[in-house]
Amino acid sequence: MAEIEIEQALKNVTQRMKQALLKRPEAHLQIPPRLVAVSKTKPPEMIITAYNNGQKHFGENYIQELESKGNDSNILEQCKEIKWHFIGNLQRNKINKLLNTPNLFMVETVDSKKLATALNTACQNRKRETPLSVMVQINTSGEETKNGCDPEEAGKIVKIIRDECPNLKLEGLMTIGAYNHDLSKGPNPDFQKLLQCQKKICEEFHLNPADLQLSMGMSNDFEHAIEVGSSSVRVGSLIFGARTYVNKGKGDNPETTIGTGLSRIRHMECADAYVNVLKSWKYSYPKEIHFVITKKALLDKIQATFACHFPLVTVTPQSRNSKASSGGLLQDNHAMTHAVQTNNSAMAATSGAMAEVRPMDVEMSDTNDSCPICLCDFTDKKTLDKCGHSFCSACIDHSFSAVGPYCPVCQTVYGKIIGQQPPGTMSTKKEKRSLPGFLECNLYKVEYEIPSGIQEKCHPNPGKRFYGAKRTAYLPSNKEGETVLKMLQKAFEQKLIFTVGDSRTTNMTDVVTWNDIHHKTNILGGPSRYGYPDPDYLNRVSLELETKGITPADVFGQKIKPKISN
Structure with a gap:
């Protein structure tokens, strides 16, 4: 995203925040909310651009990424008043790593008494000059997939922070609202629950509501959050554009399997993400990256992306006829494993370089004695006229009906495909x-x-x-x-x-x-x-x-x- 686009995006979000504040009922506090620009997966250059356009508060979800950006020499030199918010799940064994971040302003995700105590002790051991600002994260929806404490436990955590954690400063409460709540059915219940928690805690500890902030609202719902009383909103994609993700594996290596099946990651997106990771790789490059692919068209997309960025890296096809795996991940007996052979010098020499795309000449393995769908001998064999692939008559008829009118092996289309897209x-x-x-x-x-x-x-x-x-x-x-x-x-x-x-x-x-x-x-x-x-x-x-x-x-x-x- 260009500098002028980030500048305009910040202006648009800020203006929308002001308009939303005007709609807030007079009974609520009229304090202007804070904008936290969520910069996860975005490079330091974008953060510096946003900072130069007046944005001071930035949020990160992952400790390693926050530590890296917080210690980036350009950010340290050009963004001296930057304020970092940690807004991701925090484990106690990662606290010291988190505290390595210069200009760490706030941790918004304290969700247990043990975490509050551990964070306080770590700050004390480091002899922080000022208390670290924190928020108590509350799981207002009760969903197991979301972090945060039970609303009934929030008061106990607040008491621990106030009474036993002198190195922490309680700033407020935080929640993640239901995604794309239908406002025609009323206010977001998660936001209402957080407002109730704020009222209860203020009454219990004799606090002024202005002294107990509410961090709620993201790119999809920040305006509604401000209207009902949010003190701080976390906005990312509206400022920096869509995010780029890579599927993480174990240890220091990226996961070496990609696909559109169980992992639900599209091949082209994975290839782009892997290239991005390898360009910024801090360790020795992996010797091989394996792709298990049943469709040559998908292989070409991945190979072409690597060829553009790493023209000296070789791709070695290893064709094999493979039955379905015991784990159920491989469902086609025409799968091929393609190993991308790498080495440090080749990667380093070509990282970032552009070259002509050179498609591989790959033969997809095939068999003539079994159906690619059921993996059994043919029953009433039926051969498709355009591509020549054969199936059991019942298998291909069911595939056309359930999946769509195209060959399951090569994707050649037979007829008009109608998708599942909702009206729009x-x-x-x-x-x-x-x-x-x-x-x-x-x-x-x-x-x-x-x-x-x-x-x-x-x-x-x-x-x-x-x-x-x-x-x-x-x-x-x-x-x-x-x-x-x-x-x-x-x-x-x-x-x-x-x-x-x-x-x-x-x-x-x-x-x-x-x-x-x-x-x-x-x-x-x-x-x-x-x-x-x-x-x-x-x-x-x-x-x-x-x-x-x-x-x-x-x-x-x-x-x-x-x-x-x-």
Whole structure:
């Protein structure tokens, strides 16, 4: 995200905060809330830009990332008055590591008496000159997946901090509200519960409500939180753009398995994340990275990404016919293991370099005596006419009905695919500015809006509510970009852009997510940040659309529509 974009984003969020405060009932405190800019996964350069535009408070979820950024030489030199908030789960054995952070201002996630006592002792041992500000995190929803103490325990933790922890200063209470709460049904119950906790604790300890802050509200609900009384909101993606995550493995090595199956991570996102990790790797590089892939198209995406950034690294295909594994992770007998052979000098020499994409010449293994779906001998063998793959007649008929009209082995499409995307709108407008790498033309700004609703039979939990989404993407206005845009519009009409499922970035369930058609949601930042320049992006997304049965020939002669609904 460019400096001017961060500056504008901060202005927009600040203005929205002011407008929300005006809607707060007079009975509530009218103290302006504090903005904590959540910078997790974002580089120091973005933090410095935000700081230079007046933002002083920043929040981080992970201790290692906070320690690294807090000790970054550029941040220390250019952001002398920065105030760090730790807003993630804190374990007692990580307290000393947390306290290594210069300018640590507040820990918002104290959720037990033992943690408060341990934090106080660590501060005492380090002889902090001033008490460390803390908040008590309360699990207002009672969800097992969320951290925080029981509301009934909050008062006991407050008492411990006030009476037995002189090296800590109680600042307030913190909670994480229900994601995308439907305000038509009333105020967010999590926020109401925190307000009740504040009232109860203030009465018990004879505190002024102004002296017991409330940290509640994030990017999706900060305005509502301010309206009902929040003293501090934690906003990240609205300021810095969408986050980039990598699936973590054990120890110092990134996890060496990626896929769209049980882990629910899309291949292209994983490849981008691995490249990002390897570029900033502080240890010796892993000797091999293994991909177990059943689809050559997916292999090409991963290989192409590595070839762009590490052209000296070799990829060695190891084809094997493998039956389903005992753990149930491998469900296809045409899987192949591809080992990316690495070494320190090759990685170091090519990190960040760009090279021509060199696709591998890989043969997908096949068998002629068993059905790829049931792994048994053919029963009433049926061969698909376009790709030539064979299946049991009942198996392929069921696959077409349950999954979609395409070959399970090679993804060749047979007919029109209709997805599971909930109703929504796709708006397109042309803007007089350019994208990096496409300076000769303007850009198209594409805005998607999928409102919250009730899941249908095709979704994971029929009858249960799902939470909607708003997304923005960018395309160049040249001939290739316009073709891709028309293909995306057709995909939207066929309900293929989004689906309902689990979000890897927020860990929320029953939310609208992307459906394996990758979009550029940032103007700048390159492939690792879903932005430009990325010279091969239009080709890649075109191939992704073709795997869903939408080709350039399907949209030839069509006009770009300003707004469509599905």
